[in-house]
Amino acid sequence: MIKETTIAGVAAALPIANLDTDQIMPKQFLRGIDKSGLDRGVLYDLRFDGEGEPRRDFVLNRAQYAACRILVAAENFGCGSSREHAVWGLLQFGIRAVIAPSFGEIFYSNAMNNGLLPVVVSQTDVDRFTRDVEAPETNSMSIDIQRLQVSSATHTARFNLSARHRQMFLDGLDLIGASLAHANAITEFERRHWERQPWLQSVAAMVRARVR
Template identity: 80%
Template sequence: MSADTSIAGVAAALPIPNLDTDQIMPKQFLRGIDKAGLDRGVLYDLRFDANGAPRSDFVLNQPEYAGCRILVAEQNFGCGSSREHAVWGLVQLGIRAVIAPSFGEIFYSNAMNNGLLLIVVAQLDVDRFMNDVRNPATNRIDIDVARLQVRSRTHLAKFAMSARHRQMFLDGLDLVGASLASVEAIAAFERKHWEEQPWLQSVGAMVRARVC
């Protein structure tokens, strides 16, 4: 991940409530053992017809929304199964942030821990943002993470996020990177733990000796 204080760019409206992870990343794209090619599967049944041809009426297939970086969605976005592939695919597709009134709980954690910024604002704010981005002439949104605010052509909204997630984004860290940033503190805790409770180090060996 790259460290940024803001995300700005083309935004697209997805006015579909309860858009679940099965729709975001259909099961046929979960066969691989790595993350390669997941961008192809994102919103597949909305983006492509039964013959695999792009649907011209779907917003992300329209030239005015090429290079879309931000989605404006409806409530409960990312509900359903816990598949992390949905997050990986959105990031591969170039989506950096999703704005919605609410998100599926597991999807929210997966996204924020993998560098996909999720922003919760009131339904009224979402409606105003959607109204702007539906017009190709005003389809840009700016998200300022340092100031915790989102701005479209005609609307400004504040949002909240945990201090941990905000710092991870500002530092350009996913969950693994954030953990590694604290490796010295983790090692110090481990040393202190064994110094204060040295008898615990041999518990496993003693149990094995008794069993065997």
């Protein structure tokens, strides 16, 4: 994960309610054994026609949104299946944050665990942001993770993150990294545990010895 206090840059509006993970990352791009190349599949059926040609009218195919870092989306973004590839693909595509009134619960967790910032604001806020970013001259936004504030050319809104998730983004840590930050405390807990209950430490070996 990337350590950063602010995500800023070109933003694009994607006002499609209930945009599910099957649409964000279609099934034909799940065949690989690693995470590479998933940027090709992001929103594939929206970006390309049946002949594989880019749809000129789709927002992310327009030159002014080519460097998009922030999506302003609609309600229930990322609903559907639990495929983590949807998050991986968005990150590889260059998207660092998605702003929406609500998210699919599993997608939200996957995003948090991989460094894609899901920002929940009201529908009114989304409408204001959408109006700004739909105009190429005002299509930049900034998200201050330290202050939990998101701003467009004419509008600013606050959002919430749990203390744990906020710190993970500020420190550039995933869940494993956040856990390892407490490695000394974990080691000390383990030491005290075996000190209080030493008979548990070798119970597996004792059981194996008895059944032989």
